[in-house]
Amino acid sequence: MTTVTYNIPAIHCGHCTHTIETEVGELQGVQSVKADEAAKKVEITFDAPANEQVIKALLAEINYPADGLITL
Numbered sequence: 001m002t003t004v005t006y007n008i009p010a011i012h013c014g015h016c017t018h019t020i021e022t023e024v025g026e027l028q029g030v031q032s033v034k035a036d037e038a039a040k041k042v043e044i045t046f047d048a049p050a051n052e053q054v055i056k057a058l059l060a061e062i063n064y065p066a067d068g069l070i071t072l
């Protein structure tokens with residue numbers, strides 16, 4: 001299991017966090033998605049077949065591109 005945290009500058013309200021949590025949560029292999037409206041960050045825990053490439057591609061597709069990986 002892998003946990004990553006991304007900056008998502010496009011987050012600006014609770015609707016954004018809801019959209020991200022719903023869309024990313026539907027990816028196969030994603031265990032949990034926690035989007036933080038105030039911090040403009042999302043924490044995602046996943047297993048295969050999900051991977052960072054797939055998650056970042058989806059975030060870009062729904063117009064919430066990840067702005068780099070935060071190393072925990």
Ligand SMILES: [Cu+2]
Pocket residue numbers: 011012013014015016017
């Ligand atoms: Cu919003």
